[in-house]
Amino acid sequence: MRTSWKRLSAAHLNGVTVGLGVAAVQLLVGGCFGNVAGVAAVSGAVCVSLCDVPNPPQRVLNRVLPAVAINVLVTLLTGLGHGMFWPMLMLVALTGFGSQLFMAWGLRAGPMAFVGVLSLVFAMASNERLARTFVFEHAGWTLLGGLLYASWARLSAHLLRRRYRDLALAAALRAGAARLRSRSVRVGGTATPEQARIRASIADDVQLAELLQAARDQVFAAARSAVAQRQTEILLRLIELRDLLLASRLDIDLLGTDAAALGWRAALAAALARLADELDALAVAVEGHGRLPLADREAWRSRLDAELADVAAAPDDARLHLVNALRTRVTHIFDEVDAMIRVQDGAPPQLAVDWTPEQLQPFLSPDGWPWDALKAQLKLSSSVMRHALRSALALSTAFALGHLLPWASHPHWLVLSVAVVLRGNLEQTLSRRNDRIAGTVIGCLIVMALMRVPDAPLLPLVFIVAVGTAHAYVNRRYRVAATAATLMALIQQLMLFPGASPPIIERVADTFVGAMLAWAFCFVLPSWEHHTLARLAAQLRSVMARHTANVLRWAPTAEQALAARLSRQQLYTVLGGLAAAAQRTRVEPESVRLPDAEIEALLSHSYRYAALLSSVQQMLARRKDKLDAGQAQAALLPTVKACVQSLKAEGPLPEVAIDEPPDPDAGLWPEHLGQPDLTPWLLRRLRLARREARLLQAAATTVAKKD
Numbered sequence: 001m002r003t004s005w006k007r008l009s010a011a012h013l014n015g016v017t018v019g020l021g022v023a024a025v026q027l028l029v030g031g032c033f034g035n036v037a038g039v040a041a042v043s044g045a046v047c048v049s050l051c052d053v054p055n056p057p058q059r060v061l062n063r064v065l066p067a068v069a070i071n072v073l074v075t076l077l078t079g080l081g082h083g084m085f086w087p088m089l090m091l092v093a094l095t096g097f098g099s100q101l102f103m104a105w106g107l108r109a110g111p112m113a114f115v116g117v118l119s120l121v122f123a124m125a126s127n128e129r130l131a132r133t134f135v136f137e138h139a140g141w142t143l144l145g146g147l148l149y150a151s152w153a154r155l156s157a158h159l160l161r162r163r164y165r166d167l168a169l170a171a172a173l174r175a176g177a178a179r180l181r182s183r184s185v186r187v188g189g190t191a192t193p194e195q196a197r198i199r200a201s202i203a204d205d206v207q208l209a210e211l212l213q214a215a216r217d218q219v220f221a222a223a224r225s226a227v228a229q230r231q232t233e234i235l236l237r238l239i240e241l242r243d244l245l246l247a248s249r250l251d252i253d254l255l256g257t258d259a260a261a262l263g264w265r266a267a268l269a270a271a272l273a274r275l276a277d278e279l280d281a282l283a284v285a286v287e288g289h290g291r292l293p294l295a296d297r298e299a300w301r302s303r304l305d306a307e308l309a310d311v312a313a314a315p316d317d318a319r320l321h322l323v324n325a326l327r328t329r330v331t332h333i334f335d336e337v338d339a340m341i342r343v344q345d346g347a348p349p350q351l352a353v354d355w356t357p358e359q360l361q362p363f364l365s366p367d368g369w370p371w372d373a374l375k376a377q378l379k380l381s382s383s384v385m386r387h388a389l390r391s392a393l394a395l396s397t398a399f400a401l402g403h404l405l406p407w408a409s410h411p412h413w414l415v416l417s418v419a420v421v422l423r424g425n426l427e428q429t430l431s432r433r434n435d436r437i438a439g440t441v442i443g444c445l446i447v448m449a450l451m452r453v454p455d456a457p458l459l460p461l462v463f464i465v466a467v468g469t470a471h472a473y474v475n476r477r478y479r480v481a482a483t484a485a486t487l488m489a490l491i492q493q494l495m496l497f498p499g500a501s502p503p504i505i506e507r508v509a510d511t512f513v514g515a516m517l518a519w520a521f522c523f524v525l526p527s528w529e530h531h532t533l534a535r536l537a538a539q540l541r542s543v544m545a546r547h548t549a550n551v552l553r554w555a556p557t558a559e560q561a562l563a564a565r566l567s568r569q570q571l572y573t574v575l576g577g578l579a580a581a582a583q584r585t586r587v588e589p590e591s592v593r594l595p596d597a598e599i600e601a602l603l604s605h606s607y608r609y610a611a612l613l614s615s616v617q618q619m620l621a622r623r624k625d626k627l628d629a630g631q632a633q634a635a636l637l638p639t640v641k642a643c644v645q646s647l648k649a650e651g652p653l654p655e656v657a658i659d660e661p662p663d664p665d666a667g668l669w670p671e672h673l674g675q676p677d678l679t680p681w682l683l684r685r686l687r688l689a690r691r692e693a694r695l696l697q698a699a700a701t702t703v704a705k706k707d
Contacts, residue, residue, distance in 0.1 A: 010054045010167040010214075013160065015472025018049045021152035023464045025145050033141075039495055040138050041145030043122040046467055046488070047071040048146040050111040050118065052153040054164045054214075056221040059367055060157045061150065066369070067112060068146035071119040075142045078123035079135030085403065089396055092415060095120050096395035100388035103424070104377040105369060117395070117419040124412035125493065162227070165218045166287055169231055172215040173283035173340075175208040176238050180276035180333075183245050187252055188269030189262060202603060203583070206576040208242060213365060220360040232360070233349035234286070234340045241336040243568070247615040248329050250608075254322060254669065263311035264323050271304045271330050275337050282337075285344055292341055300334060321672040325681070328672075332622060354558075362566055383527040387424045394418050394521035398514055410503070410510055413489070417514025418521070420482070425529070426522050427584040432478060433515045439482025440511040444504045446483070447490045451502065463491045486511075528592040529585040536581060537700040540574050540606060544696065545647040547571050547610075548689075551617045552640045554633045564617070575606060595703075602699040609692040616685050619678070626678040639686040643693040651701065653694055 008016065025045040030038020048071060051063040074095060081087040099116040102109040119142075126138060157164075182204045185191045212235070219235050222228040252268075255261040285292035308327060313320065343349055377384040398418040402411025421432045450462060470484035490502045550556075550564035582603065585594040619627070646653060670680035 008167075010164055010171065011472045011476060013163065013167065014052070014054050015468040017152075017156045017160065018052055018471040019464045019468025021052070021149050021156065022046055022049060022467045023460075024152060025148045026460065026464070028148065029141065029145060035495070037141045039492065040126065040141035041148070042463075043119075043126065043492070044068075044071050044075070044142030044145030045149035047115050047119045047122065047142075048149045049153070049467070049471060050115055052149070052471075053111065054168070054218070055157060056218060057154060057158040057161055058221070059217075060154045062367060063112070064150040064153050067115045068143070068150055070112075070115050071146050072139055072143045074116050074119040075123040076135065076139040078120055079127055079138055082124075082127040082135075089399055092120065092399045093392040093396040096419070097388045097392035100391045101374060101377070101384065103384050103387065104374045106366070106373075108365060114419065117415070121412045121416045121419075122492075124415075125410075125489070161218075161222070165222060165228070165231060168211075168215040168218040169235060170283040170286045172208070172211040172235065172238060173279050173286060175211040176241060177276040177279035177283070179204050179208050179242070179245060180272050180279060183248065184269040184272035184276065186249070187265055187272060189257075189265050190269075202575055202579040202607060205242070205246075205572065206579060209572045209576055212239060212242070216360075216363050217365050220357075220363055224357065229349050229352045230343055231286075232352040232355065233343045234282075236351045236355075237336045237340050237343075239565075241333060243614045244329065244333045244336065244618060246607075246611045247618055248326075248333070250611050250615055251322060251669065252326065255319060255326075260311050260313040260317070260319070264308060264319075264326075267304065267307035267311065268326055268330055270307065272333070274300075275333060278337050278341065282341055282344060292344055297338060300338075301331060304330065318669075321675075322669050324673040325669070332618065359562060362562075363569060381531075383424060383532065386525045386527050390521055390525045391419070391422060393524060394422055394518060397521075398517055401513070401517070402510070405509075405513070410506060413507060413510040414514045414517070416489075417511045418518045420485075421515045421518035422521055424527060425584045426526075427587045429519060429522050430587060433519050435479040436482045436515050437512055439479045439484075440486045440508055442479075443483040443486025443490070444502075444507055446487060447502050448504060450491075459491050459494055463488060463495065466491065526592075528588055529581045529594055530592055532581055533594065534704040536574070536578050537602070537704040540578060540602075541647045541697065541700050543567065543570050543574050544606070544609065544693075545644045548613060548643045548647070548693070549640055551613045552636050552643075552686075552689075554620065554629070554636055571610060575603075575610070578606070579603060598699070598703050602696070602703050605692060605696040605699045609689065609696050612685055612689045612692055616682065616689065619682055619685070623678055626676060627682055628677060628679040631679050632682055635683055635686050639690055642690045646690070646693040646697050649697055653697060 022042055022045045026038050026042045029041035048064050048067045051067045052060070053063075055063065074091075077091055078088075081091055095116045099113045102113040105112075123138075123142075127135075215235050215238075219228065219231045222231070252265070255264055282292060304327065308323060339347075339350075376382075379385060395415050395418055398414040399411045402414045417436060421429060421436050423429045423432060450458065466484040466487035470481045470488060473480040473484070486507070490504075490507065494502060547564070547567035547570075550560065550567045553560055553564075556564065578599075582594060582596075582599045585599075588594075620632075670678075670684060672678070672681065
């Protein structure tokens with residue numbers, strides 16, 4: 001089935017624009033100055049295109065222009081050193097080392113970390129049959145191609161800025177719907193043991209957090225307009241919905257496992273699943289594929305109430321108060337979904353009107369290349385520094401090995417295979433190793449089939465499609481990207497040197513050797529996950545303490561509310577990093593593997609404590625009219641002090657008495673159904689928070705000692 005332009009995802013749309021940009025460079029330069037100049041310009045455009053990812057227009061040049069400079073410098077140095085083993089070996093090592101140092105600026109620098117290596121590989125491939133006198137001319141064409149592509153990247157980002165915003169917001173909404181469904185499965189009690197684990201739940205939140213950040217970068221950076229304000233409102237409410245989902249995990253296990261409990265859980269789970277469907281439908285509307293019918297508020301609530309009432313339970317069952325509290329939390333989630341739908345349908349925004357561009361700025365991903373970020377990594381204990389050194393050794397070994405292999409090896413292919421397979425951790429390296437080998441074999445088979453087609457203009461077309469495909473899938477399905485990259489490499493040679501036979505066997509052999517070499521170098525200067533434990537545990541406790549102080553306020557000012565949102569974003573980032581480390585360590589050697597039980601305990605207490613903070617925050621924001629102001633304010637301040645002291649304490653905490661449920665007055669939970677005063681629920685949450693802060697500190701201390 002043909003996919004329309006409007007139904008392309010952001011990654012696919014970006015891949016299409018990259019392919020079109022590279023094609024434009026090839027047609028313009030090749031048409032005006034000949035095939036050799038066109039191919040050289042294309043190599044520059046392809047290298048620069050690595051940094052052309054969906055971004056607001058004002059951020060594009062800051063990403064692509066440094067890539068132009070790196071590409072030209074490496075291309076020129078490669079041409080000058082061509083044919084001289086030792087200078088080239090040194091250049092390969094320095095390129096590998098310098099490229100990986102870009103990771104000091106985080107994941108956003110990932111494309112930049114590969115520009116130098118790809119420029120090196122392209123230059124080495126071109127210099128195999130080009131005269132040395134062509135060095136400066138070749139570098140000039142790559143400079144022209146890079147600059148032309150940079151102009152195209154800025155233009156396409158400007159033209160597609162609205163579409164990228166729509167797609168980013170729709171992707172975040174779909175991730176929210178997926179999170180609702182996964183929560184529905186857990187609430188319904190139908191989750192598998194693996195799905196029920198806390199790290200599986202955090203993995204869902206990490207995926208949602210990544211897409212929320214991508215949406216923030218697009219929506220919050222947009223110029224203030226009616227459309228941008230509407231999208232900001234939807235995004236802000238989706239972020240609030242994530243917090244409501246976090247709080248919804250509390251108390252559900254207190255229902256028990258009898259028939260009534262299963263019935264209540266099934267009704268609550270079904271309501272969450274219906275909300276997920278509504279959120280999916282909203283994502284379709286945001287993408288521009290039709291208007292969205294408004295949900296009937298009263299009908300939705302009545303259906304949930306009827307399903308809960310249909311559960312056979314004794315009229316005096318104390319759990320009815322808990323069921324009513326859980327029902328209220330689900331209706332709060334419904335309120336956010338309903339508000340998003342109404343805003344999309346034309347209702348005036350409420351939250352977004354109070355936010356200025358200056359207030360939204362701190363929530364965007366960092367931009368630029370500050371020196372302090374690199375300076376902090378210039379030490380051997382840094383994982384970035386260790387990977388940079390490891391990459392330099394691996395790439396230089398691959399280059400030297402390429403000159404020693406008995407077959408007609410291409411050293412740059414070995415260098416490329418090592419560069420794309422060798423990651424900063426063993427888990428990603430193993431995955432890349434297998435996908436790279438499989439993708440290379442598939443790509444070579446496709447090239448062999450293309451050689452039987454006598455249509456010469458077909459090769460440039462396939463090359464352009466391969467460029468866009470590799471770009472679109474490099475972070476999504478690497479096997480597809482590896483297949484496309486193989487097509488690019490082999491077809492570029494055929495375009496530059498028509499009539500040559502593609503070295504299929506050598507390509508497969510070099511890829512296999514390079515992939516295995518990359519895997520072997522994972523064990524050189526390794527950065528095992530346990531090395532980051534102490535840092536992650538300390539960072540988690542610090543962020544938790546800051547977020548506690550920001551959240552537990554009776555009447556926060558606008559500045560305090562902004563600080564709470566920022567610390568909440570930082571909290572999700574740290575939790576995601578900890579969960580990712582726990583996932584990556586599973587493939588590490590057993591002698592250095594992180595202790596699974598201790599990590600699970602830390603994640604569990606962290607998640608529960610964050611849920612308690614979210615629950616208190618939501619209660620203060622939504623149910624303040626049912627709280628006793630004097631009691632609440634008197635309880636908040638000592639709770640903040642106790643929790644922050646516990647989180648910041650070093651070493652084992654002394655035993656203290658904490659009133660924690662069940663207690664003589666409230667039982668397992670206070671009354672909720674028909675109660676005008678919900679202060680006992682707030683006090684219960686605060687008691688649990690004090691207890692959980694101590695458990696979190698103990699778990700973090702235990703994990704840090706494993707380093």
